[in-house]
Amino acid sequence: MIDQSFIEVYDKFKLHFYRRVFDLVRERDGSLSAMEAFSLGVIDMLDKPTVGQFATFLSISQSNATYKVNSLIKKGYLERQNSTTDRREYHLVLTEKFYTYMGLLSSYEHTVMERIRERFPEQDVQKFDEMLTVISKELMPECSI
Numbered sequence: 001m002i003d004q005s006f007i008e009v010y011d012k013f014k015l016h017f018y019r020r021v022f023d024l025v026r027e028r029d030g031s032l033s034a035m036e037a038f039s040l041g042v043i044d045m046l047d048k049p050t051v052g053q054f055a056t057f058l059s060i061s062q063s064n065a066t067y068k069v070n071s072l073i074k075k076g077y078l079e080r081q082n083s084t085t086d087r088r089e090y091h092l093v094l095t096e097k098f099y100t101y102m103g104l105l106s107s108y109e110h111t112v113m114e115r116i117r118e119r120f121p122e123q124d125v126q127k128f129d130e131m132l133t134v135i136s137k138e139l140m141p142e143c144s145i
Contacts, residue, residue: 016108021034021037021038022034032077036068036072037101039054039058040072040077040094040098040101040102042054043092043094044094044102048081048091049091049092050083050089050091051066051069052065077097078098080093116128
């Protein structure tokens with residue numbers, strides 16, 4: 001029962017996200033492809049990775065990662081920032097244009113969280129938060145960032 005319930009909730013989040021991505025992705029100069037939108041999401045979650053870290057996480061070649069990064073920089077969603085410890089290295093930093101774009105994608109999560117707070121007692125919400133924290137930090141080591 002919990003397996004099916006979890007999959008149903010997870011699938012609904014994915015469906016909403018995919019719908020929003022494809023709604024925002026347009027065939028015009030400077031627009032994002034779905035793959036670029038997903039790449040930006042990964043870069044965001046990796047928190048200012050190097051191109052090498054981005055490539056390693058996705059198991060893609062350095063040249064493929066560099067190509068994707070250069071395209072996102074050209075479109076204004078990403079910038080390079082020199083490392084403070086090694087000037088030969090640079091980190092990928094998201095721009096305000098990205099945060100505006102992602103704000104449109106993440107609003108549904110905030111809506112669902114607000115609905116949870118309204119629907120359930122505070123004690124249940126706190127327990128749910130504790131459970132999600134354990135799931136994220138302990139039960140999903142493959143996705144640690």
